[in-house]
Amino acid sequence: MLTLYHFWSSTCSRRVRICLAEKAIEWQSHHIDITKKMENLEPWYLALNPNGVVPALEHDGNVVIESNVIIQYLDDAFAGASLTPEDPLKRAKMREMLDKFEHVVHANINLISYNRRHVPRVSHLSEGAQRDLILRIGNPDRRQRMLERLAAGVSAEAEVRAEARLADILDEMEVMLEGRDWLLGAFSLADISIAPFLERMEANGLDRLADFSARPRLGAWWQNMQARAGVIEAFAFPNPDA
Ligand SMILES: N[C@@H](CCC(=O)N[C@@H](CS)C(=O)NCC(=O)O)C(=O)O
Structure with missing residues (x-):
């Protein structure tokens, strides 16, 4: 099960x-x-x-x-198409990418999403009620980060720095995609791990990042990604409250 x-x-x-x-x-x-x-x-x-x-x-x-x-x-x-390269070096590269996609891309998207998505979502709660919720978070690092954001918010300067870090990773992907359709050659977990964040950049109105004219290989990759049946199915999961 x-x-x-x-x-x-x-x-x-x-x-x-x-x-x-x-x-x-x-x-x-x-x-x-x-x-x-x-x-x-x-x-x-x-x-x-x-x-x-x-x-x-x-x-x-x-x-x-x-x-x-x-x-x-x-x-x-699980059986089914393997999404991990056979070659040990490519496996290592895949894990490097997964690490960056979480600790650079997700961390910085999360920061950028704070004012745009998180604040409106909790605006019906008093500061005290928000604090009480944050204090329930088990992970002390995440709890501290959320308490700091509650107290001081996220500055425009921090958002600009976060956007620059996202751009670094997109540039790295553009280089990796030279002469290939997928990040490591064959379709892999690396492609899966980053795909939702491309959508989130577009949804957050990060137009400069989501404009692919400066990164045409990445643009083609994103089109191929969005055409995959697995990606269409995953993104189509409905909002149960809609
Ligand atoms: N590193 C975690 C991050 C998970 C994460 O941040 N999830 C977000 C949604 S994408 C969440 O549950 N947020 C709830 C909240 O911040 O209250 C993972 O990859 O699973």
Whole structure:
């Protein structure tokens, strides 16, 4: 039995749903409302994922967290098209990319999304109520970061720096895509891991980044990515409240 705890529009949940679709793995959905109901901070969910974030995967009673770890687990544990290169060096490169996609791309998108998406989402709560919710987050680093953002907000300068870091990674991808359709040659977890963030850049109105005229290979990659059945299926997961 495979259950994914996820939120319909979350980038990290999309990573996992793309992988599940690409490998044609059957799974059961447990939707977690991370917006109004904030189910990700309920004690029962924190027992599954102490970081208080989606996604989390439960497989035969065992829980795996961290979306990039989950997709590697799915690729290791399930049959179907392999999404990891055979060559050890390419495997290492893939893991380097996964690390950057989480710790540079996701971290900076998260910062940029704070004023645009997070603040309006919690604006109905008093500062004290927001603080109480943050104090429930199990991961001390994330808890501290959220407390600092609550106290001081995210400055325009910090957003500019974050955009520059995103541009660095997009430039790196443009170079990697020379003479190939996918980041490592064959389609892999690296392509899956970054795809939801390209959509999020567009959704956040980061027009300069999402304008592919300066990065034509990346533009072609994004078109190919959006045409894949697995990506279409993962992005089509409906908002249960719509
Ligand atoms: N490193 C984690 C990050 C997960 C994450 O930040 N998830 C976001 C949605 S994409 C979340 O649950 N946010 C809820 C919140 O911030 O309250 C992973 O890759 O699984």
